[in-house]
Amino acid sequence: MDENQQYLFQVNLKGMISLLSEHLYSNPNTFVRELLQNGVDAITALRTMDEDHEGCIRIYLPDSSRSELIFEDNGIGLKEDEIHKFLAVIGESSKREAFEAKDYIGKFGIGLLSCFVVSNEIIVESRSALSETAVRWTGKSDGTYHITQIEEERPIGSKVILYPKEEFKYLFKPDVFRKNLEYYGEALPMPIHLHHEENIHWINEAGALWLDPAATKEELLAIGRKAFNTGFLDAFPIATKDGGVKGVAYILPYKTQFSGKQTHKLFLKRMFLSDDDCRLLPKWAFFIRCILNADGLDAIASREALVYNDALKGAKKEIGNTVKAYLKSIGLIDHQIYQKLISTHYLHLKAIAAEDNELLQVFIDDLPFETNKGIRTFRNIRELEDTIFYTPNIDDFKQVRRIAGAQGTLIINAAYTFEEELLKKIQRLDSSLKIEQISPGSLLNSFHAVDVSLDPQLADFEIRAREVLKKLNCTCSLKRFSPEDTPAIYVAPQDEISTKQPVSSNNPLTATLSAFAPKKKAVQPVLCFNADNKLVKSMIGIKDPYVFPSIVHILYVQSLLLGKYPVSDTEMNLFNEALHSLIIMGMENFINI
């Protein structure tokens, strides 16, 4: 054996074709896009030779007069040697000798493969602009093909002829095919005509008005309504230098929360690419839907997304800036839209403003916040309050709002992470404001202390109450606060998850837990009695060893309920038993009288 002999390994062409055609293109509709792309590329290539050439694509569907599909363009066409390259280029990299038509031929070959999904045979009849005669290429999905000369005279251009497979015949029905053509080709710059029986339908007659700088806002809104089946609050144009992105952004008219992705319409060189934004929009733009065309970006191999490159990054940045610029100016341009924008999308606006100082300045006064006194704009809060208090989580807010309300203090519920960031940022930008975090604990500390050393009665009350509460794992304090009708307030450390649970003897983690304990000292829950409250005052005189604990228990559970804390079965039982004892004791007293 000659050791230097090199062998070529065999590739099963038939298998390759089926692999490429069925797996590269997951969606059987793809062939429509690929045929359109071939036609568009061919016409574009001819325009480089004759810029006045009026390109046109015609599709003849199978009907009573024919069983095949004819896809015809009047583009540059192919010469015989170019047609031979069809298969030669499959799998070859994009590096091939430059031709005016760029890599039209290579794309043609690969794109055509997708037709084997729906047809066992593909015929291409083509006359090149550089040749007087036309040729016919007939390819089969088993990998064989032959070429014949066409004797009759043909105009310049190409015809692709497909014979629909039985299982895909439905794709060639006029309604279905038309929808697919519209889906991919609605924005293409050359006319596309669909022929079926006697009917001719101009697919892209409406054109891409959204790319026209002269389009009015009403026209843009009408396009948006048609494209997304929903009305919009507003629309504004987008144009970037990087990536050559042009189009329209639409503001959704309803709240979107943070759920789900919006669908868009993204075109690449006027061919539909995706209903995803393909990372062109900033992440915070949940309230925006776009129709965009990119002339200077690249698609990935499957043509379903964009390549993430510098041009895309640049375009993304420009789009982000355009949206921000719009947001900044809309208040001056149309106050009504500005108001609607805020009332609908304030959550998103807050999230953006927390990251963008300029936007923050623009919007802050009009942004609404949830407070214990209802929804208020920041302007209103700022004008009425000397110090602006906020709670960084909903639990604290629930606890604090009632007490604070009684004392006239306004509290903002900054439950979302970005709301807290926003408030801290405002404080940082405007030192004349006083914005402070408040917690049930700090609120408790602001109450008037009661000096029990001056009053042995009170001191005794405190000791006895503490004794009762100890069994409930709760401490006790005595203060004066309004409202007077609130006998006691329960305050528990925030965000604590209970660890009450029988510990498994097999759990070696128990020993490690102290290393992860928060560094701040553990706060025990407190039941704070109001020394100004009538009930508390009369409790001071009650020394009965059954009555006193019962009242404490009742106040304890009542405070839990008032503070909207969860009440466990044990606590509910405690409450019921206490009430029960009081009733029995009341009955006995009644009988004794």
Next chain:
Amino acid sequence: MRYTLEVQKLLNRANQESIHPKDAGKLLVQAIQIADSNEDVELGYDLRSELMDKEWGLSDRTEFVSLFSWMLNAYDADPENYDIEDLLWKYKWIINELYSNPDVPLEQIQLVLEDYKRRLEEKGLGIRSYYSKQLNEALYQQDAAKSSVFLDLVNSVPRDELSDCNACEMDTEVTYLINEGSFGDAYTKALPLIQKQYTCAHVPVITFCQLCYMAIRSNEPEKAAELFHQAEEGLQEVENDSSLITSIGNLIVYLFYTDKDKGWQYIEKYLSWADSTKTSRRFFFSLNMAEALKQEDQEKKVNIELPHDHPLYSAANRYKVKDLYDHYYDQAQQYAAEFDARNQNNNFSIQLEKALS
């Protein structure tokens, strides 16, 4: 209203696609409180499991170990009720978490490791993951001898349900080669990851980051630039995952070698991700920060916005590079000392010295 309905409402909100993981965590804590107060252990278990999933993507995982400890207790009390593989998978996270806290003594970690191994064996599962946890730690410590011992041990047992996925194991091997000091070998090994043949939650993003760092330190600026680009692209998909802070640290070092302005932008953007708890994540990030800032003119003053709770924070937003450098250097040194005391070696101090040499 039934409490399960309340919990479901909270869960729906916590599982919205674009919610910040911290906000999701807050909602789950509320849900857990409801389940606990209704003494619904199974629900409490599921919710804790979900909260762990959320916290896994955060650098601050304050509740991590206590959540899991609770789950382990619940499991042991009633093993029939829960999925053991899911539990053991989370056990793996916990082992990392223990290693990354210098206050946990080695003996305790050893006990936990043995408990993990026992549980694997009792269920008839392989112990590859038991070794890979120790391999990971040896790699963090850049302990060449131990790394090679554990790499052999990992490979001495077959893959199983609890061993790391292909992508993660390959990333581990890349780290091994990086520690060995050969960029070329590491890069070659990483090719299937770079080409995204294998992917996982953090792979290949973290692979790109560590290779980018290694490339710039090995004087391979073109490769580094390419890797940086890929890392940035990958980060787009995990925009709120602050557990990646150490990988970001790698990128910051790269930027201070190549594009300082962008480096400062990165610092401003990501500094708030550096967690507030004491972890090895914080050590590695401080080390990278010191290393990056060392490339900058120490006398220069910069305008950046630090997080308001940063020890150096000042309202004027103007800082001297030297002050920032000192801060991070001191922090790295202090952590190195604590970890070395726990680990009974000098591995972290050596790394710090090496990075700044």
